[in-house]
Amino acid sequence: MVTSRILAGFAMVAVVIGLAVTACTTGAARSEPPSTHSAPSKTTSTSAVPTHKGPPNAEDGVLPDHTSAYDTDLPGIAKLDPALRKAVQEAETAMRADGIRMQVTTGWRSKKYQEELLEKAILRYGSRKKALEYVAEPNESHHVTGHAVDIGPAAADHWLERKGNRYGLCRTYTNEIWHFELVTTPGGSCPPMIDPTR
Numbered sequence: 001m002v003t004s005r006i007l008a009g010f011a012m013v014a015v016v017i018g019l020a021v022t023a024c025t026t027g028a029a030r031s032e033p034p035s036t037h038s039a040p041s042k043t044t045s046t047s048a049v050p051t052h053k054g055p056p057n058a059e060d061g062v063l064p065d066h067t068s069a070y071d072t073d074l075p076g077i078a079k080l081d082p083a084l085r086k087a088v089q090e091a092e093t094a095m096r097a098d099g100i101r102m103q104v105t106t107g108w109r110s111k112k113y114q115e116e117l118l119e120k121a122i123l124r125y126g127s128r129k130k131a132l133e134y135v136a137e138p139n140e141s142h143h144v145t146g147h148a149v150d151i152g153p154a155a156a157d158h159w160l161e162r163k164g165n166r167y168g169l170c171r172t173y174t175n176e177i178w179h180f181e182l183v184t185t186p187g188g189s190c191p192p193m194i195d196p197t198r
């Protein structure tokens with residue numbers, strides 16, 4: 001009993017580490033199977049079990065590299081609050097005219113995805129308290145409700161911080177340059193940022 005718990009713990013750690021590696025890899029890993037129609041993520045999800053056991057996948061809101069706010073076929077974009085999605089799409093178009101190509105690194109996330117991110121952050125930062133400065137509880141995350149987006153690269157974040165308010169978009173946390181929410185009216189001023197470390 002005890003050993004199986006320990007083993008389960010190790011398995012969890014392995015999954016989380018695997019997730020971290022996946023999250024950090026670029027397009028190379030994703031484009032590995034060159035020509036088959038059955039992507040690896042599909043073979044794991046065809047097991048017909050509603051709550052799959054593997055790492056979070058596209059159904060949980062995991063987005064491929066270079067995802068645009070117009071990629072509405074992806075659950076991570078499709079399940080965003082429609083007003084937020086529209087604002088991000090408009091900002092993306094305007095940004096592109098300025099020569100910056102943004103990508104949505106995360107939009108909507110399932111609770112499962114959020115839980116895994118929190119577990120990963122706890123391992124990384126060494127405590128739940130510290131981890132919560134960067135990753136919200138599944139019940140509190142604005143990503144889980146579809147009311148937040150993480151944007152990259154840094155040039156896009158800086159553009160959004162300067163001009164996002166034209167679309168109602170504001171950076172909301174002092175420690176996350178990539179996290180934006182629809183928290184003002186178009187052209188309005190952004191509210192003071194929240195410092196989660198306090």
Ligand SMILES: [Zn+2]
Binds near residue numbers: 149150178179180
């Ligand atoms: Zn975020």
